[in-house]
Amino acid sequence: MNVRRLSWNHFRNLRAGEFEPCAGVNVIYGQNAQGKTNLLEAMWLFTGERSFRGAKDAELVLQGETAAALRMDFWSEGRGQTAKITVAEGRRTAELNGIPKGACSALTGKFCAVVFSPEHLSLVRGGPSLRREFVDSALCQMKPGYASLLSGYNRTLFQRNALLKDIPRHAELMDTLEIWDERLSQFGERVIRQRTAYLKALSEPAAGFYAGISSNRETLSFVYRKSAEDLRRALAEERREDVLSGHTGAGPHRDDVDIFVSGLNARAYASQGQKRSVVLALKLAEAELLSRMTGEKPVVFLDDVMSELDARRQDYLLNHLTEFQVFLSCCEPGAARQMKSGALFRMEDGALSAVPPA
Template sequence: MIRSLSFYNFRNLSDLTFQPSEKINILWGKNAQGKTNIMEGIWLFCGCKSFRGAGDKEMIRFGEKEAQLFCSFTDEKDEREAKITITDRRRAFLDGEALSSPVRLMGQFSAVVFSPAHLTLIKNGPGERRKFLDTALCQLYPVYAGMLSRYYKALHQRNSLLRDLPYHHELSDTLDAWDQLLANAAVRVLKARKKYALLLENAAQEIYEGISGGEIFHCSYRQSASEDDFVNALVQNREQDLRRKSTGVGPHRDDLQITIGGKSARSFASQGQQRSAALALKMAEAKILFEQTGAFPVILLDDVMSELDESRQNYILNHIENKQVFITCCDPNTVQKAKEGRFFHIENGKLTEKKEK
């Protein structure tokens, strides 16, 4: 939970300090005042890059050389002090000690972010959903990152063999060995993803049904080859793979299929349904992180209310009690129904506590 935040020369936030509520924090104000910048600044304390895909230098205030961000937060027992500086690169410090890389903040402070950019989770192709599963799994089990990179390494090696084979027939015997190696790595990734997809379905189903007032949500892992007989699937697909010079089955071709009322959310859901589904997946990610690690991540909801009708908004506002949440919006009226919320008005990078327009 965040106790205090200070940002200096971070985007348009030249000098901003505030002590957020332990519960709901509503950051409101007109367009282009700095609301998303605050969310982006908080997110950096997870050890990740900007969720907007911005390069580090872009986040330094125009005309300045360095941005500084401070965050004091509590984990299960202790109060921790984290600091991030951005110059030619991003550096992180924890309790006064320089960390070897900002990634080291991962696991110390955790947050889940939802912004309009995350609608691609529903709208885009399978790659986006695989990335969601992989990122969530990396936060949960750091060893998963190694499993994933071993799989992709084996995949690239098999693919380059497929490209070389027409010119080097003597290599054809080695394909069996590569298939076995790829299969071993694939099975680990598949098992982890399927296990996570089940947790996700349970958690997201309940949240989605709540937000929508009873619509039926499902998500399930769609695999191109089963972990029980992966080598066989590769062998059966071999001729096609040799023709295409790439591997046609495996975790890199899989998807997380999302349906609402039995129909594909990507193809048929409305804007509000897609937004609700992406939000349910993100909230489910937070719930799973809590169930598995005991610490509830800070929830960052950027611009989540637009396109949602009043009943959906109310459900969201009143079902995130006992968690620390930051919500941005333009009109404070849309969030007046939040119980226990504190309201912060943002104008030209400055923050004042205030509820009314």
């Protein structure tokens, strides 16, 4: 799977234009606020997902204009395909191979990619909810049925919490908690099984990518940490505490993933470069699992990835991800001089230009 051509008009600050990337590593460099991330974001939208920056659709249109247009020619499912996205009146609509598709979510599965952005460093630095979200998002992309399972769990959790808040005023409702405990534990145990299975599958490629990034000097491992070993028993034993707090204290919504670099907790002890390397390894491992499932290598977007990485780690990203088409943005072209093959582009004031080989 790869991008063959991208064109744009009135998208963010980008001047109308197009470019044809190579099938390997594509480095886009330029100073801050020139449009590098906007370019990666434009391609990412063809996955059918929302902006990885959390932007609203209305923010994707160049100020002073009423609509933005994107077109991408790409190779997927053994053939060349063309998709178009129009952003107007605060919403995105899509067209695939000349057929209107309505909402952009219809493109899901046609063009697959993974993305790293500096915001993803919170996966290591931040709280448990961010690590749960990483696992859940990956599972939703790989297994469409997981989204329904997770939704069922969250609905049941919401209903149980509402009941917990009502019990102090209506003591007779206490007897109904057992019903909700049973439902919640059934959903919860299935969610936990899916998460632990995914992390088990992720561990081998993640460890391999991290070993490559660190030149085999460090190791990466992680463990799924449950809030309760026996969820059904924990819900029963903690009912009184849950009623007092008005919240459910045990379940997948309280679980976490502990990440270790060379045996030490990454959140507490890893350097900034190591934390960046951990997230990169997890994202690349996510891409590897996607390729095993679909039979095609997803495109990899690495936004502002080179800072805080030493020369060895930069070299790995530039020269050893040969199985993927990679789009990598950075501020200075100096690091790109390590690149042995690939394409170099300069972004300045929203205009993209190819840089001839030195």
